[in-house]
Amino acid sequence: MDLYExxxxxxxxxxxxxxxxxxxxxxxxxxxxxxxxxxxxVAVKAQVLTGGRGKxxxxxxxxETEGVEEAARQILGMDINxxxxxxxxxxxxxxxxxxxxxxxxxxRTAKKPLILFSTEGGVDxxxxxxxxxxxxxxxxxxPLLGLLPYQVRELTFSARLESDTAKGVGQxxxxxYEAFVGTEASLVEINPLVSTKDGRILALDSxxxxxxxxxxxxENIAELRxxxxxxxEEQRAQEAGLQYVKLSGDVGILGxxxxxxxxxxxxxxxxxxxxxNFCDVGGGADAETISEALNIxxxxxxxxxxxxxxxxxxxxxxxxxxxxxxxxxxxxxHLPIVVRLEGTNAEExxxxxxxxTSENVYTEETMLDAAxxxxxxxxxxxx
Amino acid sequence: xxxLVDDDTSLVVQGITGQQGRFHTERMLEAGxxxxxxxxxxxxxxxxxxxxxxxxxxxxxxxTDPNTSVIFVPAALAADAIFEALDSNIRIICCxxxxxxxxxxxxxxSYLREDATLIGPNCPGVLSPGKANVSIMxxxxxxxxNVGVVSRSGTLTYEIIDELTQRDIGQSTAVGIGGxxxxxxxxxxxxxxxxxxxxxxxxxxxxxxxxxxEQLAGEYVQNEMQTPVVAYIAxxxxxxxxxxxxxxxxxxxxxxxxxxxxxxxERAGIRTATSPSEVAELVAEVLSITAS
Numbered sequence: 114m115d116l117y118e119x120x121x122x123x124x125x126x127x128x129x130x131x132x133x134x135x136x137x138x139x140x141x142x143x144x145x146x147x148x149x150x151x152x153x154x155v156a157v158k159a160q161v162l163t164g165g166r167g168k169x170x171x172x173x174x175x176x177e178t179e180g181v182e183e184a185a186r187q188i189l190g191m192d193i194n195x196x197x198x199x200x201x202x203x204x205x206x207x208x209x210x211x212x213x214x215x216x217x218x219x220x221r222t223a224k225k226p227l228i229l230f231s232t233e234g235g236v237d238x239x240x241x242x243x244x245x246x247x248x249x250x251x252x253x254x255x256p257l258l259g260l261l262p263y264q265v266r267e268l269t270f271s272a273r274l275e276s277d278t279a280k281g282v283g284q285x286x287x288x289x290y291e292a293f294v295g296t297e298a299s300l301v302e303i304n305p306l307v308s309t310k311d312g313r314i315l316a317l318d319s320x321x322x323x324x325x326x327x328x329x330x331x332e333n334i335a336e337l338r339x340x341x342x343x344x345x346e347e348q349r350a351q352e353a354g355l356q357y358v359k360l361s362g363d364v365g366i367l368g369x370x371x372x373x374x375x376x377x378x379x380x381x382x383x384x385x386x387x388x389x390n391f392c393d394v395g396g397g398a399d400a401e402t403i404s405e406a407l408n409i410x411x412x413x414x415x416x417x418x419x420x421x422x423x424x425x426x427x428x429x430x431x432x433x434x435x436x437x438x439x440x441x442x443x444x445x446x447h448l449p450i451v452v453r454l455e456g457t458n459a460e461e462x463x464x465x466x467x468x469x470t471s472e473n474v475y476t477e478e479t480m481l482d483a484a485x486x487x488x489x490x491x492x493x494x495x496x
Numbered sequence: 497x498x499x500l501v502d503d504d505t506s507l508v509v510q511g512i513t514g515q516q517g518r519f520h521t522e523r524m525l526e527a528g529x530x531x532x533x534x535x536x537x538x539x540x541x542x543x544x545x546x547x548x549x550x551x552x553x554x555x556x557x558x559x560t561d562p563n564t565s566v567i568f569v570p571a572a573l574a575a576d577a578i579f580e581a582l583d584s585n586i587r588i589i590c591c592x593x594x595x596x597x598x599x600x601x602x603x604x605x606s607y608l609r610e611d612a613t614l615i616g617p618n619c620p621g622v623l624s625p626g627k628a629n630v631s632i633m634x635x636x637x638x639x640x641x642n643v644g645v646v647s648r649s650g651t652l653t654y655e656i657i658d659e660l661t662q663r664d665i666g667q668s669t670a671v672g673i674g675g676x677x678x679x680x681x682x683x684x685x686x687x688x689x690x691x692x693x694x695x696x697x698x699x700x701x702x703x704x705x706x707x708x709x710e711q712l713a714g715e716y717v718q719n720e721m722q723t724p725v726v727a728y729i730a731x732x733x734x735x736x737x738x739x740x741x742x743x744x745x746x747x748x749x750x751x752x753x754x755x756x757x758x759x760x761x762e763r764a765g766i767r768t769a770t771s772p773s774e775v776a777e778l779v780a781e782v783l784s785i786t787a788s
Contacts, residue, residue, distance in 0.1 A: 219598055221677050221707045221744070224605035256602040297599045299677070326571065326743060327597035356741040360733070371675060371741025372649025372704055375730040376772060379754075382733045383770065391734070393741045424655045426634030427523070456658060457636055480655075481771060 114323050117160045119202045120337050121319035125301070128292035130285055132316045135204035144185035147203035148178045154206040157184040162342070163194040171198065174206075199342065207315060211278070212305035214238055215285065217254075217293045219300070219324075226254040226293065228286070230268055234305035260290040281314035282306070296334060297327035346390075346409050353405045355392060362387025363491045365416040365448070367406050369394055369423050369433075377422045380480050386488030389416045403433075404440035411446055418490035419450045420483055430454045430462030438469045449490040451475045453483035498624035498669040499644065499689040499696070500588055500613065501529075501564060505628040508533040508553070508562035508586070510577045511569035512544055516592070520568065520632050521545060527629035532560040553584040564588040566621060566630050574617055575600035582612055590630050591616035591680070595743075601678040614680025618743065620650040620672035633657075633670065641666015643779055644690040644723075646683055647702035648675050648709075648742070652730060652772065656700060659776035665783065668696045675742025677706070683713035691721050698724050698782045700775055701766075705731035706744045708751040714764035724786070726778045727768045729758045 116124070122132045136147035137160070148155045155178075159171030166172060171193050173184040181203065191198045212234035220227040230250045233241050241248055250271045252264050265286055269279035285306065293301045302320040309315060328335040340348060350357030356371065360378075364386045368374040371393050378388040390413060394406045410419060423433050434454060441450075452474060454462045463476055475490075477483035507524070511517045512534025522545055525531050531547050533556040540551035550556040553565075565581045567574060567590065574593040581589045589612065596617040608614055615622055621631025625638035633650075637658045643665055647653040650672055657670060671686050673679055683701060690696045703710040710729065717725045731740060731747065732754040739746045747753045751760075761768045767782070769775040 219602065219677065222709075222712070224678050225602055255606055256599070257606050294599065297597055299598055324598040325739075326595045327599065329572065330597075358735070358738045358740060360735060368651075370649060370651025370654075371745060372647070372652030372702070372730050373655055375704060375734060375740055375745070376652055376655070378733040379730060380771060388733055391738075391740055424651045424658070426637065426651065426654045427632070456654065457634060479773065481773065 114325055114328065114338060115162045116321040116323065116337060117162065117339070118158065118319050119160060121301075121321035122316065124296055124321060124334070125289070125292055125316055125319055128295060129288040130292065130303075130316050131313060132319070133205045133207055135202050137200055138185060138203055139189070139200045141182040141185040141189065144201055144203050145178065145182045148175070148181040151203065151205045155181060156204045156206065157181060157188060158202045158204060159188045159191060159193060159198040160200050160202055161193045161196045161198055163196055166193050169193045196342070207307065207317075208310040209307045210310050211308045213282070213307070214241070214304045215282070215289065215306045216300065216302035216304070217289060217298075220253070223253055225256055228252040228254065228268065230272055230282075232272055232274070234307070238304065254290070259294070260287065277312065278308050278314070281308065281312070285314050285316075296321070297324050297331065298322060299324050346412055350392070350409050353409070355394060355402070355406050355409065357409060358391040359413065360388050360390050361415075362389045363415050363417040364487050365389045365410040365413065365419040367392045367394055367410055367419065367421050373422065373424055377420065377480060377484070380484035381420065381488060384481070384484040384488040386484070386491055389413055400436045400439035400443070403436045404443050407440055407444060407446065411448055416448065418487045419448050420487035421450060421452045422480060422483060423454050423456070425454065425456035425458065425462065429458040430456050431458045431465055434462035434465045438466065441470060441474070447473070449473045449475065451477060451483050451487040451490065453477050453480055497693050497695040498627055499686070499693050500615070500622045500669060500671065501624050501628040501630045503627050505564050505630065506530045506532045506560070506562045507630055508535060508556050508560070508565045509547070510535045510553070510565055510567045510581065512536055512547065512549060513539055514568055517568035518544060521547065523635070524629045527635045529628045529630065532562050553580045553586070557584045562586065564630060565590070567591040567593055569593060571595035571597070575604050578604050578614060579607065582607065587612050589614045589680070590619065590621045592619065592621055592632055594618040596676065598678055601676065605678055605680065608680060613685070615671065616674040616679060618676045619674030619679070620653065622669060622671050624669040625667055631672065633672070637661055638670070639666040642668055642695055642697040642783070644668050644693065644696040644699040645670040645702070646686040646690070646699065647672050648704050648744070649702060649730065653702060655772045656702060656728070656775050659773050660779060663776050663780055665776065665779060668693060675704075675744050677744040682709045684716045687713060687716055687721060687725070691723050696723060697786055698726065698779055700779060701725055701727045703727065703729045703757055704742070704745050705734050705740065705747040705754050706742075706752050710757040711751055711760040714761045714766060717766055718764040724782045725766050726775055726782060727761045727766050728772065728775045729754045729761070729768065
C-alpha cells in the first residue's frame, strides 16, 4: 500500500525524522488558513499516489499568503496520471543548502534491505544511476543484525560528507531504518533530503510503501488506506476477498490462480482483443464466489463479453460448472460468456454446463479458442 | 531419481490439524507419501489418519526422524514455523502459506544456510509423480517421466502439466517456487538440481512479471546448463505498478516486465513459448531431437 506524502511524513516524524511544518487542506480557503498559520512563503503540494506531480504543475511555491488560495484552486481537482487531486499539503518554506537522496527498500534479489544514498538529490534516482552511478552509495543490511554503526560511517565517508552533515545524515539514517522496520515498509524514500542553512537535515518529500501482507499487525497504517480514491470495483473485490485489477479493454476475464489469469489476459491480447480486468476467483469454486466475481466484472460498463477460464485440479471441473450454473441463475446477466473448463472431470463439467445454461453461454475447449471467441463477441457489440 | 522429494522422503506436516493441513495430508498420503508426523502445539499425543501429532518439531524429530517438512500454518506464524524446522535440522521445507510478511521473509532468508532448501512461501509445493507428493498440486494430472517443471505459479503449472500429460510426456518433478517477492529458493537453484538429475531430460521454466529471477536463470542456462530448457512468461498485458494476484507479480519497468524477461530468455538461446499449449509442443520437439 502506498501512502500519501503527508501520511508518510507523519510516520517518519514518529521515528524522529525531521520534516517541515505542514498542514493538510481540502479547499482553497483551508489552504489560505493553513498558510496564515504557518506564516512566510509556503509550498502548496498536490497529494497523489503517483510520481511526476512536479512536472504536472502539482507543486507551487507561493511567496505571499494572498497567492495561496489561487494556487490551491489550480491544484485541487487537477488530474495527475489519472488521479484526481483531493487535497494539498501546505508546507512552510526552508533555506535549503544542499539536496540529497536517501532510501531504504526491500531488495528482492539480495533478499535484504538495501540503502541508497546520493548527494545528488531532488532528481530521479534512476537518472542518477544511469548518468553518474558513482554518485550513489549502496549498503546492504543484514535484517537479523539491523543497521550497524560501521555501515553508517561507511556510507557517510564514501559520500564524502562534511562532518556536521555526516552526523546529521547518520542520525536520519538510523531513524529511517527504525521506521522501515517498524512500519514493515517495502520502500521508504526521501527525495530530496535537504541540509538547511541553519544546519538541520530535513525530509522535504516522502514516499512510503508498506507491505500489504503485514497490515494485519499495523492497524494504524491499514486505516490510512484512501477508500475513496480506490476504484469502486477494485474496492468491492477487495472486500469480497477477490484479486481484481481494472484495465481499459472490453473483454472481462475471470479465472482461478494468478498465473493462469495473467496468461488468459495475454491470450486475449494475442487474439486481437483487450482485457477489461484481471480477476482471480481463487481455488474454491462455490456459487457465491463465482457470482460475486461475475457481478464485479460485469459492473464495468466497458465489458462487452466475459471469458471464464478455469483449470480444475483438486477442485473438480464438474463442481466448478455447478457453481457457475447456480451463479448464472442468481445473476441476470445479458453479456455473452465464453467458458473454458479443463482439468479433472472436464468432460462432465462441460456437459453439465451445456445442459443447464442459456444461449448466451458458449463453451470452448482450449484457452486460445476461448480467447478468440470472447474477442469476436466483444467486437460484435456484446450487450 | 527426481529432485527434492522422492521415495526416501519422510514428511512432517506443520499445522496438520487446520482445514488445509488435514485436507492435503489425506491427499499426500493417498499419493503414497511417507507422512511420518504432524505438528500442532497443544494437540500432541493425538493422531490424524494414523499420523502421530506432536507439540513441537523437537519432539517430532526425536520420535519419527523426518527429513522434509510442509507448512500449512497461518501467515503470521509461518516464519516461526520455518525457523523451528531449520533449528531442528530439517533440510527441505515447503511453505505453502500465502501472505507471509516480507520483513519476516527477509529474516528467514538471512538465516537460511546453503545446506537447507526452503521452497516458497506462497507456493504449491513439490511433487515427484509416483514417488512423493509434498504439495497441494492435483497429483491426478501427473504421470512419471523425464520433464522437470519449475514455476512461480500454481494453476498455470497445472495447465502446462496437463498439456504435457495429454501428449503422454511425463514429469520427473514439479516445483512451485512461489509467487512472493522474497522466496526461499529461486529458479537457478532448482535448475542446478535438474541439471544433475539423470532422469530429467528437459526442463520447463514458468515465469511471470516482477523482479529479475528469470534473467538470472537465463544466464545460468546459457553458461552452465546442458539440459535443454523451454520457458514461458505470463503477464504481457499487466499494467505497470499493479500487483497481479501474486504479491511478487508487479511490473515496474526495467527488468520486471514480461517483454524484458522473454527477450532476455530468447537472447540466452532458450526456446520461449507464447502460450501454455505451445510449451508442450516445444517440449515434444526438444525430446524428439534428444531421442534421435
